[in-house]
Amino acid sequence: MSAFSAIGEDREIDREEFTPTLEPQATWCPGCGDFGVLKALKQAMPEIGRNPDEVLLVTGIGCSGKLNSYFECYGYHSIHGRSLPIARAAKLANPELEVIAAGGDGDGYGIGGNHFMHTARENHDMTYIVFDNEIFGLTKGQTSPTSPKGHKSKTQPHGSAKDPIRPLSLALTSGASYVARTAAVNPNQAKEILVEAMQHDGFAHIDFLTQCPTWNKDARQYVPYIDVNESDDYDFDPTNKDEAAAMATEAEQSLYEGEVLTGRFYVDSDRLSYSEEKQAIGEMPEEPLAERYFDEDYEWERAHDMFLDRHK
């Protein structure tokens, strides 16, 4: 028996397998957009054929971080902003795992902004979901990196003097090979994008618009939305980086003008993932490193045999 027999198991996956048997402590408010992410994610899992034992979901801190309490799999609810470095190392250690990282806009674009930029440029084969509700929720309503300029909160009583982060453009220029935006108010599009993102071989970034009915009072802030891949009003090629960048810029500007443009903005299927790049230059084994620790026949090299001669 392999050490990781759950990986690649050939059977029908039921999305209910991803529902915890114990109800998590109520942490998401009624009407929270996070429920939309959860629903879409559960629907996507059977389509990609992955079971809870082969999925590693790494989250940050905040309401979004509680996704692990609602979603059954190997979960790692970590620390504020640090989901990406944990997730990408797990993927390097065992590339056969389905690795998903998730966090909020404060978590992902604020405290974890540095990691976002670097994980995107390295193009790790994983999916990164950012719950973007333009507010700090769990800490009770402070201005976030995606809050519009002028946004007033208890910590920004005069209104924010800062322009918001543009996550799609940032992901694109940093080097993400799949960039999309979807919204919790449309779980069908969300599910499709999640399936694509997980099947994509490289870093897939999804800016997931989630309404916050408690701190951003308008629970329907992302309605009506337009799917730019379906709409006749938009004609661009998501495999062309320049066109994708122009479309992403427009979508990000439009959001603050009340028009919600969603869809896949950029897809680069040709670019090698980070693991593939590392394998190509001889910096990473072909077989999952993690398997080796369970392989009784593996012959472990000693420093003594390989390196001691140079010190004699």
Place this chain on the structure above:
Amino acid sequence: MTDHELMWRIAGGSGDGIASTSQNFAKALMRAGLHVFTHRHYPSRIRGGHTYTEVRADTEPVRSRGDGFNCLLALGDSFARNPKEGAYYGDEEVKPLSENLDELNEGGVIVYDTGLLDADDIPDFEERAEENDWHVYPINLREIAREHGREVMRNTAGVGATAALLGIDLAYFEELMAESMPEDILEPNKEILHYTHDMVKEEFEFTHDLRVPEGSHDEEQVLLSGSDTIAYGAIDEGCRFIAGYPMTPWTEVFTIMSQALPQLGGISEQVEDEIAAAALALGASHAGVKSMSGSSGGGFALMSEPLGLAEMSETPVVLVEAMRAGPSMGLPTKPEQADLEHVLYTSQGDSNRVVLAPGTVAEAYEQSRLAFQLAYGYNIPAILLYDQKIGGELMNVPASHFDREPNPDLGAVTTEEELEDAPHGPGGKFHRYRYDAEDGVSPRAIPGQKGGHFLVTGNEHNPAGHIDEDPTNRVTQVERRASKLDAIREFLDDKSTQTYMGPDEAQYGLITFGSQQGTVAEAVDRLNDAGHSVKGIGVSDMMPYPVEEMTEFLESVDEALVVEMNSSGQFRGLTQKELGRFGDKLSSLLKYNGEPFEPAEIVTGFEASIEGQDVPDQQTTYVPAAGD
């Protein structure tokens, strides 16, 4: 210490090849059958500035730098020769000669490069030389190098000159040069080596007594630094993942691992910052690979947060912390032992971590292995605390010391077979954090294992890993995690990881931790030779602390002097805190000028402490016992 030991110092500018030349010099002496020990001094600068390395060599094992030195090879700082008048490097021209004279012993030998250095620029040079019976050999090394090869080869000319003066067989150097140099530079270097050697023998009348003694080893030796032994310990213990960000002096371990791991099918990652580095190590460990990360003081400060997560989530990981003088950026290239409290207590909440501090280059290998055994055996983070001194100094160690079987054992993990019988909660969820764990250790499942999925969280959690704020659960989990440290203490007590020095019975004690161990050991021997009754202990376990061993040691002596490289006596404080007594027995000898102790400073400090006097030495501080 024997009468005929050599303490050779090579001085020049950073970037002039001082480190590589001294490394070859030390290796040549080791191959000639001597025991060697090096001490490095360098500024935080890429090129230029005053830098030196000392090589101490003897027929007996050498455990420390010496007191001063007795042979100087002053090569000059080639980067000090800035053609523009008054430029930044302008006033540093004679430093490689002038800066080293204060520590040169009586009767010492000086070789200096007249091509770069002018002794006339040093006030009273001739008078001082006469007064101290120094034997001076001015040689235009630069010109020799230019004529027979290239100017940068003046190091080789210098080695040829000192080899002639000290009577070292050139074959050792030739052999080393052939191993490390490409053909086109090997030939001119060999020519320079021989030319200078022969020229010095012919042209100078040798007035000095210093000669390299004859020695031999009974078994094969290797010359390694603490950074080497830490890396090799990790590799032999099955570590195949490292993540880091460069910071002196931790960079050395990181570099060695980064070069070694791809050859072993492992993975090394240089990442955006130290928070990411430690987080990556956690991620790889969680996915089932033995992992490490590390940094020096300032970078380790950033790791505080993932370190706490490792404790709460019981994710095993090894972090190394290479201390340099602080606070903040401190002295980037100089040693200090002032991060002890930082490493023991950083991060929020009560600490459940292992902290080990190796005392010698050789011991760093065992402690590195031990750190992994404890981390993975008990699902707890382990920190290997060392400093710039151990990291960078070279010592000869018998090659057989490293001839151990690899140990890739992943420690407290389940297999899929075991998972079937493991405790599961309602709905079949694996109880990763079960209450009734033996020694507090609840084995983990690795992602991908069938039936093992569970939740890791930095929040307090119940057996299944779910966030849980129930007071009873909280108390149970806190106590279980803390109980692992008791179990580790018992495990370590059986291994006796502390190092004892001197006689079993003695009136006084010397206590130290980390890199000062070898120097204290030499001081203990010298004190006993001088008629004092002294024993010493080098403590390696910082957390959990060896309470029983230290109580026994302190009960057996009248007074004890704690030797450490910081200004606040952090290790003395830890000892008093852990033992809760002996405050009236413990005094401190402290040094925090950026240089490690010399053995004589400890001897002087000890004698002053038992006589109740101030230490006459200007660079060390004595702090008397103050009670509990």
